[in-house]
Amino acid sequence: MMVAIFSANVNATEISSPTSEGLARNILEKMSSATHKLNYDGVFVYSRGNQLDSMRIIHKVGEQGEIERLISLTGANREVVKNNKDVTCIYSDNQTVMVNKGGSNKFLASNLPESIARISAYYHFRVLGEDRVVGRATDIIEIMPKDDYRYTYHFWVDRETHLMLKSTIVNMQGKTLETVLFTQIDFPHEITNDVMTPMNTTNYSWHTNEEKQNLTSQDESQWEIQWLPDGFTMESTNEQFFAEKKQPLEHLVYSDGLATVSLYIEKIDKDKQPMNGYVSLGAVNAYTAPKEGFQVTVVGELPAISVHKIASSVTRKSTDHNKKVLP
Amino acid sequence: MGDEIADSTLVKKVQGGDKKAFDLLVIKYQNRLVNLVSRYVRDVTDAQDIAQEAFLKAYRALPNFRGDSAFYTWLYRIAINTAKNHVASRSRRPQEVQPIGPDDETFDIDDALKETDTPENLLLTDEIQRTILQAIEELPDDLRLAITLREVEGLSYDEIAETMMCPIGTVRSRIFRAREAIDIRLKPLLE
């Protein structure tokens, strides 16, 4: 095996040694806490393949909890405003506002140290070294899966505030699939309200979307997934309408604490041709195929093999199962 | 990777006097290279010509290529360099056409090839892609997965065999049959 020459701080033999792992974990916990507890205002670029976009993120912590505003700086003018109650998306290109209600608080898993512990069962943590991002000293943390069915994440965590300033998602062959890189970051003591005011939405059409969670567990679905990488558990299931569909889709979301994968199942519209194929966009892979008259689609931040394997493992439960779901 | 071992075999053959081996390399990389160059120049014909020039430069520099990097990486750098030079020189060049004659020292590839570059020489990628993707759609699952893992995910036969839990011989055969099935539709477009 070749001898690795790293920068001064990391010894090649320290891989996943107790100290490196522990240190990495510690930094990650601080990182997830910082995301929620600090005021910050920054600009980052997002890159995957040939695509490069940038956004501004402003995060404010106040009496009502956290408020976050994301503004697209490239392409059409779009914004997302997030608070404890809902998520509002504003699209200037087609003058619409979409409000998603529904207790997003429940899902802010990264807030808790438990989530890091959860991830540690299926990923190795390691401190890789140090680096400078946007002029600040950072520690590079690596989160590498224990199996071949997931991606590796790298986080450059600011030494001073523990905010993540750069991240990459890398596949098993070492190819970088996506990069998030901050090019400006500020930690204002106070963030005024006008900075948080979204763009003018006069004359925009508003749509509100309440997610109905009428399935509380996979037991109630008439479908089951036989295979998922270790550690993936169901986060939510619900019924959704989107993309002008006449029938609702069943939507199940699974996560291992770091990567998420969605399963969509719908009856195949007789007027339409069933879909069959793959799409790959950076770290997101999707695979769809018909199964017994239903369209099964899997989308997630997992390699194509995983997404394919998950989709292939979806089976219908035996017909005498009592169900109150989709026809 | 197996890919590079094949490339190195070809390069060694060229270095040993076999010009035809270079042809195989050109065919293998021409589309990727033109695609790459297209990012630097707008004109489709220019991109083709620059790619051709890059291949020629690569051939001439091949005696100095020692295999310390992958052949494509090396070729890629030559192509970018050639494209950048082309862009730079274009902006300085006056608009009138320079006469090319036997006394002219500089061999200008652009001008030499312009006469043969009629639109019929170029096939629209759209149609080719549509045909191929449609054919892939219609492949049986196991063939489609095998060729996707190979061409898109870049896995080796070994890795695909592990993933699909079948012998390597089956992988080789599936990928071949996938290509054959697609080729039936593709061949008429190119002949």
Place this chain on the structure above:
Amino acid sequence: MSEDKMERISALVDGELGSRERNIAIDSIEVDPETRRSWQRYHIIGDTMRNTLPASVRPDLATKLNEMLENEPTILVPKLKRWPKNKFKEFTKPLGGLAIAASVAAMAMIGLQNSEQQTLNPEGGIAEIAANGSQSAPIDENITSSPMAESPIINVIPSTVRTVKYEPVKNTLEAKRLNPYIMNHNQVNSRMGVQWVSPYARLVGHETNR
């Protein structure tokens, strides 16, 4: 055309032939124009799947080049150089843990940088770069100054691991139809907060790509 022969060509495209079969396959392409055309079409298939086809394809580019090469001197390099043995062995399987880090670092040593950062002089300069690349330079010297390549360890794109340049397979027939699912997934993901800004970024970019 014999099945066996074509299957061998297919395996040659993938670089999965032993040296004996490899030489046979190469010879068959050199000798038979029909086989040569198949070699070409097989590569077009791969380029299509990886979305690396240019806007228009010129089927006779290679042929034209052959004509130009006729005027070029034949190369004869004495067989003194040996290709480094087993150099690629480490990269043939998905690696885990130390092995990945070691090979990524090793490739940085060999100088396989994200090549867009380097400019070279043609011809004469190339040999120099190749020579420099083979020396064991400590990682720090390979740091380039572009903002995206700040970390020499992580951002070394190991292009020798997969010479196939990965491009998203965007224009499959299903890409359009799968858009709403991908968008929905990213939306749900963004509310979950685990990946922080990435799902939003995917959403923003995704839409502008349509």
